[in-house]
Amino acid sequence: MPPRFVNQLLKPFLQYYALSWLKKQDYQKRADEKVNKHLQRLRNKGIGRALGIEASTKIQELPLTSYEFYKPFFENPNPGDFMYPLDEYVRVYTSGTMGKPKTFLLPKKGLWRNIQATGMTMLFLSTHNGERIEYEVGDVIYQNTPGGQFLSSFYYDLYEKKDLGWNVQVPDSNLSFQEKVDYFVEHYEEIDTAYMMVTTFLDQIYPRINKPIYLKGFMTQDRSAYVLKDKIKELTGNYPKTLYGSTETMFISLPSIEHPGCFFFDWRVVYPEFIPEKDAISEPPAKSEPPSSILKYDQVEVGKVYQLVATPFENDLVRYVMPDLMECIALGDNILGSPMPVFKYYARADNLLVLHNFTRINEDELLEVLRRADIPFVDFTAVRELHGSREYMNLYIELREEMDAEEVLERVNQELMEYDKDWRDLNQMMGYKPIKVTLLERGAFKRYLQKRGGLPKVNRINMRKEHLKLLTSKDGED
DSSP states (O other): OOOHHHHHHHHHHHHHHHHHGGGOTTHHHHHHHHHHHHHHHHTTSHHHHHHTOOTTOOGGGSOEEOHHHHHHHHHSOOTTSSSSOGGGEEEEEOOOTTSSOOEEEEEHHHHHHHHHHHHHHHHHHTTBOSSOBOOOTTEEEEEOOOOTTBHHHHHHHHHHHHOOSSEEEESOTTSOHHHHHHHHHHHGGGOSEEEOOHHIIIIIIHHHHOSOOOOSEEEEOOGGGTTTHHHHHHHHSSOEEEOOEETTTEEOEEEOSSSTTOEEEOTTTEEEEEEEGGGOOSSOOSEEOOOTTOBOGGGOOTTOEEEEEEEETTSSOOSEEEEEEEEEEESOBTTTTBOSOEEEEEEETTOOEEETTTEEEOHHHHHHHHHHTTOOEEEEEEEEEEETTEEEEEEEEEESSOOOHHHHHHHHHHHHHHHOHHHHHHHHHHTSOOEEEEEOOTTHHHHHHHHSOSSOOOOOBSOOHHHHHHHHSTTSOO
16 A cells, blocks of 8 residues: 555645546547447457447447346356456346346456546545535545445455555445444544435434534435435535446446536446437337437436436446436536536336326425425335225335324325425326325334345335335334
């Protein structure tokens, strides 16, 4: 590890290198050049041949892909199928929130290159308070992320092995979810930056410390960060920094500073394309022709919702259809001087709660409604249920304070009627309140998160039946 004073001397130069690229106005041209080189790396590989990549092939000529296309390669890998030698790949599992866990083969060299490209930029942006960067060499970064065969564990191990001396990572990635929570509570005064779920911080950490906890940065992939950004700033002194990443894509985004809770894509590591919401694909086949409406990064419009199609440069996936819808909220970040479009998470393509094909509700809308209704909740999940001939949204919710279920129902329904015209019309035109409320026992979500494998998180819309059973069982077990 380099001596600390050496890193301190290098910090100004590294900061310039890590941030100056954000202002490039020709980002789309640069991304086009990078994706062309990426396709040529794959051209003579098994995956590239199966996709039809030739010397002159452009990305727009290739089909969209899904996990089913890559599954045979991952399950029965052969030398020559992938960009890197087969022995350089590791098996990484998804958390399986929306289905059975999937297995991906990801290259260790690609993972490290991903860290090198995005890591230092993230290091500086994570502590940007809107006016200046507060990062110092040797800062302590806390992560409550899963160990084992999950992506975050491989990132953690790679960084630790390199031991570059820029920061200190805590705690041990192989500790349990609850042990990591306990570690933060016991060592919060030593921690500079934290990476965790918003729910974990608000429900399991803050109540035990019971006073504001100053952090230089609060990083998360939790979708609720956008709605709860003011609460996080109140308790930590800074707005949350939201990232978008996945096992499939690896880390391909960076947080917006001007727009807390939002992010932009890093064209150095991914070629992003966007399908307008009206053409979104909820269950993509192994290979499919892209809709004519698919857009490049610099073609998106503010206020429009899109489905992400990702071509990461550091693994073997090409035009991979992600299940996520995101809304473009700005064409740039003025604080960073960046022209790249900024997004916030909107919903999964297959994860909108729809009642009678009349009203469509996403997670952010429910979070905002609960905030407006002043419901003191720990967490929730909303599930569409059929009772007789009528469809209802059943809100399974754990409260921080005692409230009657009927009062919760009335307040939430009233806010939905004011917030959502379609909900109001459904109430009035069909003559019923399309909502039910199920109060969960205190600690229900804590037990649920402890029992779940992988990255602990809550699917707040249309939770799978077996997961809902786990959440609602008295002891948190099947």
